[in-house]
Amino acid sequence: MSRNxxxxxISQAQGKNPLxxxxxxxxxxxxxxxxxxxxxxxxxxxxxxxxxxxxxxLNSVSGDMIVLGWLFPRxxxxxLDRMGVKGLEGSSPMHPVAEDDxxxxxxxxxxxxxxxxxxxxxxxxxxxxxxxxxxxxxxxxYLEEVRRLIGESKARREAQVSVRPPVLVELGLxxxxxxxxxxxxxxxxxxxxxxPVIDYSRCTNCMQCLDFCLFxxxxxxxxxxxxxxxxxxxxxxxxxxSRVCPEQAIMFPEYKTPAIAGAPVGVVxxxxxxxxxxxxxxxxxxxxxxxxxxxxxxxxxxxxxxxVGMAPRRAPRAPTVPDELDGLVDALDKLEI
Amino acid sequence: xxEDKVFEIGKHRAPLPGGLLYATTNHVWARQVGNAGSQxxxxxxxxxxxxxxxxxxxxxxxxxxxxxxxxxALIGHIETSKAESDLYAPVSGTIVRFNEKALADPAIINAxxxxxxxxxxIQCTNAPSHLVDVDAYLSHLHATWANTERMIKGGMNRxxxxxxxxxxx
Numbered sequence: 001m002s003r004n005x006x007x008x009x010i011s012q013a014q015g016k017n018p019l020x021x022x023x024x025x026x027x028x029x030x031x032x033x034x035x036x037x038x039x040x041x042x043x044x045x046x047x048x049x050x051x052x053x054x055x056x057x058l059n060s061v062s063g064d065m066i067v068l069g070w071l072f073p074r075x076x077x078x079x080l081d082r083m084g085v086k087g088l089e090g091s092s093p094m095h096p097v098a099e100d101d102x103x104x105x106x107x108x109x110x111x112x113x114x115x116x117x118x119x120x121x122x123x124x125x126x127x128x129x130x131x132x133x134x135x136x137x138x139x140x141x142y143l144e145e146v147r148r149l150i151g152e153s154k155a156r157r158e159a160q161v162s163v164r165p166p167v168l169v170e171l172g173l174x175x176x177x178x179x180x181x182x183x184x185x186x187x188x189x190x191x192x193x194x195x196p197v198i199d200y201s202r203c204t205n206c207m208q209c210l211d212f213c214l215f216x217x218x219x220x221x222x223x224x225x226x227x228x229x230x231x232x233x234x235x236x237x238x239x240x241x242s243r244v245c246p247e248q249a250i251m252f253p254e255y256k257t258p259a260i261a262g263a264p265v266g267v268v269x270x271x272x273x274x275x276x277x278x279x280x281x282x283x284x285x286x287x288x289x290x291x292x293x294x295x296x297x298x299x300x301x302x303x304x305x306x307x308v309g310m311a312p313r314r315a316p317r318a319p320t321v322p323d324e325l326d327g328l329v330d331a332l333d334k335l336e337i
Numbered sequence: 338x339x340e341d342k343v344f345e346i347g348k349h350r351a352p353l354p355g356g357l358l359y360a361t362t363n364h365v366w367a368r369q370v371g372n373a374g375s376q377x378x379x380x381x382x383x384x385x386x387x388x389x390x391x392x393x394x395x396x397x398x399x400x401x402x403x404x405x406x407x408x409x410a411l412i413g414h415i416e417t418s419k420a421e422s423d424l425y426a427p428v429s430g431t432i433v434r435f436n437e438k439a440l441a442d443p444a445i446i447n448a449x450x451x452x453x454x455x456x457x458x459i460q461c462t463n464a465p466s467h468l469v470d471v472d473a474y475l476s477h478l479h480a481t482w483a484n485t486e487r488m489i490k491g492g493m494n495r496x497x498x499x500x501x502x503x504x505x506x
Contacts, residue, residue: 256399257423258414273420275389278485280363280409280425 004157006150007038007061011045011069011076013133014192014254020070026139027068034143036150045069045079046197046253047190054190058085064153065128066090066146073130075253075262078199080128082228086121090129094136094145095264114204116247117225127153194254195231196241197262202249209241209250211309212288214296217241235295243288244310285310342475344385351384354451359383359474360427360467362409366451367427367468376464377433381455382446385478389485390417393443398457402434406459428468430461 008031013020024041031039042054045067049055058065058080065087069076077089129149131142196209196217205226210218218241219229228234242250242260251262277283285306293303339355353359357366364386371377382390398413406412406426413424435457439446446454469477 257411258397259421275420275422278364278389279386279422280360280427281411281423282409 005036005038005063006153007040007063007065008034008146009058009065009067009069010039010041011067011071012041012043013070014044014047020133023133023139027142030139030143031146034146036154037146043190044071045076045083046071047193048083049190049193052190055083058083061085062124062126064090064126064156066131066149067128068131068133068142068146070133071130071253072251072258072262072264073132074199074264075197075251076130076132077128078197078251078262079253081119081200082197084121085128086119086123087126087128088123090127090149092129092131092145092149094131094141114206116249117200117203117205119200120223120225127156193231194236194252195234196228197251197253198226198228199249199251199262202247203245204247204249206246208244208246208309211311212244212292213241214292214301214304214308215299235298238291238295240288240291240295243284243291339471342471344475344478346385346388349388351388353383353385353471353475355471357451358468358470361469361474361477363425363427365427365456367465368455370458376430376461377458378428378430378461378465379455379458380427382450383474384450387447387450390415390420390422391447392418393446394418396440396443396446398435398440400432402432402457405429405431412457426459428459428461428465430459430465433458433460 010024010028010031012024028039028041031037040054040057042048042057043052048058065085067076067080071079073092073095080086131145133142136142203226205224207226210220210226215233215235216230217228217234219227221227239252239255239257239260242248242252242255248259252260253262255261289304289306289310293305296303341355342353344351344353354366357368359366360380364383365380366383367378367380369377370379387393393415395416396413397415400406400412406429408427408429409425411423412426412432415422415424436455439454439456446456448454
């Protein structure tokens with residue numbers, strides 16, 4: 001029965017890169033034969049619009065899920081969450097989450113930081129693990145990792161069964177399993193899309209993105225929680241709101257810069273200093289304003305530069321940090337360019 | 338021949354060869370390669386940049402060779418043990434080639450930053466006029482060090498003071 005099996009999903013690359021297709025095919029061929037695996041192939045998660053058969057399928061899966069795709073695991077996990085495919089985020093040694101060497105940990109002052117929103121709604125007790133197909137060459141490491149994760153999943157289920165009290169089983173009312181034709185799924189075309197994905201484990205609901213974006217992409221839900229409301233208003237290629245987010249909670253999975261595409265924050269930027277400014281980069285807010293202006297002008301509207309939506313509604317960090325940053329920005333601005 | 342210089346970061350000594358030119362906004366050195374008329378310049382991180390970044394884990398170029406770049410255009414990304422940064426073109430021109438060896442094993446950049454650990458070569462139309470000599474680069478480092486130090490200490494505390502064994506050799 002499907003509840004004793006693990007669903008493995010291959011989320012295909014956008015475009016027709018032959019190397020990527022070849023890896024997907026080798027993986028699919030081996031995973032089809034793998035015991036304990038229900039294999040499915042869907043288009044790129046980012047492109048699955050509402051009502052797409054691939055998305056309906058993902059919504060129908062209730063057990064543990066392993067998703068292999070061409071994006072950072074953090075971006076993939078929150079994309080699924082956004083589609084209503086919720087669960088606990090699984091981790092894999094293929095993707096170290098935070099390189100905590102223990103030195104910096106003591107210095108952080110968690111009290112000064114606004115709390116993140118976190119996942120909302122009912123979070124089913126199952127694990128969703130994302131594997132980034134760009135992490136290793138060849139299909140073998142993925143096969144090995146899928147096997148390891150399946151072993152983990154099985155152990156977890158057995159542990160749960162042993163502690164669970166006996167339940168009344170309703171006989172005679174089997175829930176029909178969804179009938180999915182893999183070949184249809186794989187071939188269902190998905191148009192490319194472009195919109196931000198919010199990592200609610202980082203988002204503090206500061207509303208800076210709502211103020212900054214002048215295209216009405218963001219909105220709030222009934223509980224005043226920020227959400228990507230009108231994703232089709234988003235301007236293709238423009239990652240500006242991601243740059244102004246003080247918590248690096250906004251991801252554009254297809255953007256070229258890892259920090260914006262959803263690279264793990266703990267590893268890349270959380271504990272490390274960003275030297276981009278020292279090495280010739282501009283102020284991110286200036287870059288963001290320029291990107292926004294370009295889209296405004298394309299729409300026949302007036303450029304607004306840094307005059308609209310740049311001030312934070314709520315200071316997200318300890319008061320000393322903005323002071324230092326201000327000083328740094330001033331100081332670096334004095335450097336010749 | 339211009340003398341080699343050294344910039345001292347705490348106990349760490351960052352050597353700056355006298356025979357090179359430097360791009361102060363990118364902290365890369367430049368050396369003309371090929372014949373004098375070709376205006377092909379080789380670039381690499383200065384020992385100062387490497388001292389701030391420490392061990393390079395990952396280097397990625399966002400464009401392929403043969404393509405034109407503008408001065409300060411985004412060309413790549415670097416991740417090291419203590420920092421991460423976008424990388425920007427130090428001059429306008431055409432990227433002739435990237436150092437494949439450094440891309441495959443960034444450790445050679447830390448090991449031999451002024452030699453085998455070079456980064457890329459750019460062909461310029463004219464001699465890049467904003468590159469400066471070692472004395473000007475050294476004064477630039479002295480002039481900006483207080484601010485840079487403040488920035489670094491805001492982000493991580495031990496890059497300078499707690500590295501007793503480095504740079505002594």
